Amino acid sequence: MPELPEVETVRRGLAPHLIGRSIESVTCYRPDLRYPLPDMDVLYGKTCRGISRRAKYLQFSFDHALLVWHLGMSGCFRVQHGNAAKLRHEHVRISLSGGECLSYIDPRRFGYAGLLPIDGWQQHPWFAALGPEPLGDSFDGEYLFSRCQGRKIAIKTLLMDASVVVGVGNIYACESLFRAGIHPARAANRISRQRLDLLVIAVREVLGEAIAAGGSTINDFAHVDGNPGYFAHNFQVYGRASKACLHCTTRIRRLVQSGRSTFYCPHCQH
DNA sequence: CTGAAGACCTGCCTGC
DNA sequence: TGCAGGCAGGTCTTCA
Numbered sequence: 484m485p486e487l488p489e490v491e492t493v494r495r496g497l498a499p500h501l502i503g504r505s506i507e508s509v510t511c512y513r514p515d516l517r518y519p520l521p522d523m524d525v526l527y528g529k530t531c532r533g534i535s536r537r538a539k540y541l542q543f544s545f546d547h548a549l550l551v552w553h554l555g556m557s558g559c560f561r562v563q564h565g566n567a568a569k570l571r572h573e574h575v576r577i578s579l580s581g582g583e584c585l586s587y588i589d590p591r592r593f594g595y596a597g598l599l600p601i602d603g604w605q606q607h608p609w610f611a612a613l614g615p616e617p618l619g620d621s622f623d624g625e626y627l628f629s630r631c632q633g634r635k636i637a638i639k640t641l642l643m644d645a646s647v648v649v650g651v652g653n654i655y656a657c658e659s660l661f662r663a664g665i666h667p668a669r670a671a672n673r674i675s676r677q678r679l680d681l682l683v684i685a686v687r688e689v690l691g692e693a694i695a696a697g698g699s700t701i702n703d704f705a706h707v708d709g710n711p712g713y714f715a716h717n718f719q720v721y722g723r724a725s726k727a728c729l730h731c732t733t734r735i736r737r738l739v740q741s742g743r744s745t746f747y748c749p750h751c752q753h
Numbered sequence: 754c755t756g757a758a759g760a761c762c763t764g765c766c767t768g769c
Numbered sequence: 770t771g772c773a774g775g776c777a778g779g780t781c782t783t784c785a
Contacts, residue, residue, distance in 0.1 A: 485778060517762095517780085555779060557763080635754095699778085
């Protein structure tokens with residue numbers, strides 16, 4: 484479900500429901516997510532001061548702790564009335580002051596959460612090796628070019644490496660490479676600086692447009708209120724194998740790279 | 754070291 | 770209808 488635009492959409496959706504509210508109780512229906520859930524008793528009575536995002540991690544800040552949550556492949560949050568019936572695949576419910584609750588739903592249970600110190604969380608293994616934010620100033624053509632030197636890896640695989648740049652998952656890697664006209668299997672060290680400049684612009688544009696559209700809904704992604712995101716309507720290549728390229732009508736192809744499906748136009752991308 | 758593949762887990766879709 | 774197989778937004782671990 485979530486790449487950076489979806490996580491950012493969730494963050495924005497949760498903020499008005501959580502900020503300023505305190506946690507009254509936490510119910511774990513299934514604590515065995517990817518990693519065991521942390522003991523959240525220490526948050527009882529504590530007020531959520533803000534929600535931020537680093538890479539695909541949501542960060543709920545409290546006075547003395549940071550609750551970090553990764554949605555994995557299929558995780559999502561829903562805000563609902565505190566007395567609502569348990570949902571299918573709802574693993575955690577956080578009851579909030581004011582009568583609402585925050586439900587975590589995750590069919591595949593690849594998501595995970597942790598309670599980190601408010602100071603020094605950047606040193607935690609989940610964050611220490613992360614590359615720059617794709618929408619931040621330090622992600623530019625010069626940086627990406629430097630990271631491509633000496634790398635024979637396919638550019639699409641490199642783009643999805645969180646130590647290079649965070650937040651670019653399978654969908655947006657495909658879409659960004661299409662927009663930049665770069666073949667996903669091209670070796671990273673065989674792409675000119677000028678073309679990497681275009682790729683950086685494409686990544687920023689695609690992610691920015693997806694955030695503006697409220698994320699992409701494929702199967703089960705939904706906003707915290709249950710409504711879908713709309714960026715999937717704008718996919719140029721993702722999920723369009725054997726369909727006509729919207730620019731040149733050539734059939735879109737699918738290939739597998741590092742175990743992940745890649746979609747590209749063999750005419751538009753080189 | 755690099756890069757590719759497997760593992761984690763469940764649901765859904767396709768084809769026989 | 771039933772069932773096997775393939776596929777799915779991410780990331781960590783293992784292996785060559």
